[in-house]
Amino acid sequence: MNKKILVTGGAGYIGSHTVAQLCEDGYDVVILDNLSTSCEESVVRLRKITGKEIPLYKVDIRDTDNVRKVLREEKIEAIIHFAAYSLVGESMTNPLKYYENNLYGTKQLLEAMTEEKVDKIVFSSTAATYGEPKSIPILETDETNPTNTYGETKLSMEKMFKWTANAHGLRYVSLRYFNACGAHESGLIGEAHNPETHLIPIILQAAAGVRESISVYGTDYPTRDGTCVRDYIHVYDLAKAHVAAVKYLIDGGKSDIFNLGTEIGSTVKEVIDAAKKITGKAIKVVYGERRAGDPAVLTASNKKAREVLGWKPEKTMEDIISSAWKWHSNNPHGYKK
Ligand code: UDP
Numbered sequence: 001m002n003k004k005i006l007v008t009g010g011a012g013y014i015g016s017h018t019v020a021q022l023c024e025d026g027y028d029v030v031i032l033d034n035l036s037t038s039c040e041e042s043v044v045r046l047r048k049i050t051g052k053e054i055p056l057y058k059v060d061i062r063d064t065d066n067v068r069k070v071l072r073e074e075k076i077e078a079i080i081h082f083a084a085y086s087l088v089g090e091s092m093t094n095p096l097k098y099y100e101n102n103l104y105g106t107k108q109l110l111e112a113m114t115e116e117k118v119d120k121i122v123f124s125s126t127a128a129t130y131g132e133p134k135s136i137p138i139l140e141t142d143e144t145n146p147t148n149t150y151g152e153t154k155l156s157m158e159k160m161f162k163w164t165a166n167a168h169g170l171r172y173v174s175l176r177y178f179n180a181c182g183a184h185e186s187g188l189i190g191e192a193h194n195p196e197t198h199l200i201p202i203i204l205q206a207a208a209g210v211r212e213s214i215s216v217y218g219t220d221y222p223t224r225d226g227t228c229v230r231d232y233i234h235v236y237d238l239a240k241a242h243v244a245a246v247k248y249l250i251d252g253g254k255s256d257i258f259n260l261g262t263e264i265g266s267t268v269k270e271v272i273d274a275a276k277k278i279t280g281k282a283i284k285v286v287y288g289e290r291r292a293g294d295p296a297v298l299t300a301s302n303k304k305a306r307e308v309l310g311w312k313p314e315k316t317m318e319d320i321i322s323s324a325w326k327w328h329s330n331n332p333h334g335y336k337k
Contacts, residue, residue, distance in 0.1 A: 004028040004074055005246060006118075008061055008109065009082030011038035014124065014180055014238055016046055016189045018080060021239035023050035027246075030074050032067065033083065034060040037193075041335040045188040061105040067112040078120035078246050081109065084154070088128065088293075089197065091150035102153035103160070110164050119170040120249040121161065122242055127178045127231075127259070127298055129155040137231075137301040140176070140257050147293050158257065171255045173245040178231035178261035178300045180238055182320040183327035190327030191235075192334030200232070200320065203272055204328040207281040214283060216268050218290030223297060227268035231261035231299040234315035234323070244309040253308075261300025262313045271317070278321045 005022055009015040010031030015038075022029045023046075031043060035058060043056045055074070059066045061083050070076070084102045085091065091098045113121065128151030129144045146152040161172040181200045183190030191201050205211040219226040241260050266274075276283055306312050 002026060002028045003077040003250060004030060006030050006032055006070065006074065006076045006079045007082065008032045008079065009038070009084065009124070011035060011040065011042045011056070012082055013191050013193070014177075014235055015082035016042045017184055017235045017239040018082070018242045019046055019054065020049055020184060020189070021236075021243050022246075023052050023054070025243050027243075030055050030057065030070065030076065032057045032059050032061070032070060034058060037085070039335050042189055049184065049186050049188055062108045064108045064112045067109060068116050071112060071116040071118050076118050078122070078249060079109070079113065079118060080122045080124075080242055080246065081106070082124045084124070086150060087197065088148045088150045091148055091153070095149040098149050098153045103156055106157045106160055110160065113170060114164070114168045120246070121170065121172045122245045122249065123157065123161060123172055123174045125158055125174045125176045125257070126151060126154050127176055127261070127300065129158065129176055132295050133298065136297050137263055137299045138259065139301045140259055140304055162255070165255050171249055171253070173249060173253070173255065174257040175241060175245060176257065176259050177238055178233055178259070178298065180235055181232050181324060182234035182236060182315065183323045184236070185323060187326040187330045190324065190331065192331070194334070199230075199268065199271060200275070200324055201328065203275045203283060204279070204324055206283045207275060207279045207325070208328055208332055210332050212284060213286045214272065215286045215288045216272075217288060217294060219287050220290075221296040223267055225267050225269045228294055229265035229267050229297040229299065231263065231265055232271070232317060232320055233261050233313060234320050237313040237315055241305060241309065241311045244311040248309055256308065258305040258309060259300040259302055260305060261302050263299060263302055265297060265299040266317055274317050275321050278318060279325050
C-alpha cells in the first residue's frame, strides 16, 4: 500500500507544489486547509496536473477533533505542516494573530498527532528564524534571533516540536527556507498572495502591466551593486526537499533542522535584469529608501541538506523567472477568474 501523507496548508503556494511532487513520487496525499489565505481552485488544478483525486478537508488545524478524525480515517503515515500565516509586515502589526494561528494551531495539531499516534512531521520553517546574521552563508548551528513576530513564531514552533518529540517519541524535520519563488512547469499553480509583497511576483506584475513599477528598497547596502542580496530558491526544489524529508523520516531518520537555499546570492538589481531579459518587457524601476528590518545579505549554507537528505537544488534564476512568468502571464490575478 502507498504511504499516505497529510499536507496541512496544501492549497497554498509551497504546499500545493509539494502535493504535486508527492503525487509524482507515488505517495497518496490528503490536503487539510481552512482556505483562509488560499483557495480551492489550486486543489482543482492539482487534480488536473496529477490525475489524482486528492481529498481536500476544509478543516482548521485548531479543530483537534476533526483533525483527529482525518488522521484516523485516512490512516495517515506522516504530516507535512505548511498551515500558518506568513506575512512579516502583518506579523508586526498584529502579532497575536500569528501566535494564535501559528503557535496555538501547531499545538493543537501536535495534540491530535500524539492522540492518534502519527509520529512523523515535516515542518515549514524559515530563514527568518535567524534574524540579522553574524556570518554568511548561514549555518543551521548559527544563533537564532528573529527580528519579527513571524520568525519568532516559527522558531517557537520548532521548539514545540523538539520538546514534544522528546516527551512523546515523535520525529520531525524542520526546513528553513530562504526566498521561495518560481512556479509549476504547467503554469497552472504558482505564487498568489494578497497583498503581494515579494520581489519576483512584484517585478513580474510590473512586466505584465498589472502594476505600474517596482520600487527597489535601498541602493546603499554594502553589496556589489548597493541592493540587498537574497538566496532565491525555486519552489520545485523546495517541494523535492519536502519529499526527501518525508522519506528520511519514514526510513527512520532522526529529528533535525535543515536550511533550504542555493548558496547563490542575487541582488535586487540582478533579479530585475534577469526578468527584463526573460520577459522581453520594459520594467519601470523606482529607487527608494530601505525597508525596515532588511539585512544586507542573506544566503544559506545547504551542505547539511545535501549530505543528510541527499537533496540538491537543480533550478537556476532563469528557471525561476521563466516558470513564474508563465504562471503570472496565464493568471495575472492569481486564482481569481
Ligand atoms: N524588495 C524590493 N522591492 C519590493 C519587494 C522586495 O526591493 O517591492 C527587496 C527586499 O528589500 C529584499 C528582497 O527584495 O531585499 C526580497 O524581498 P522579499 O519581500 O521578496 O523577501 P524577504 O527577503 O523579505 O523574505
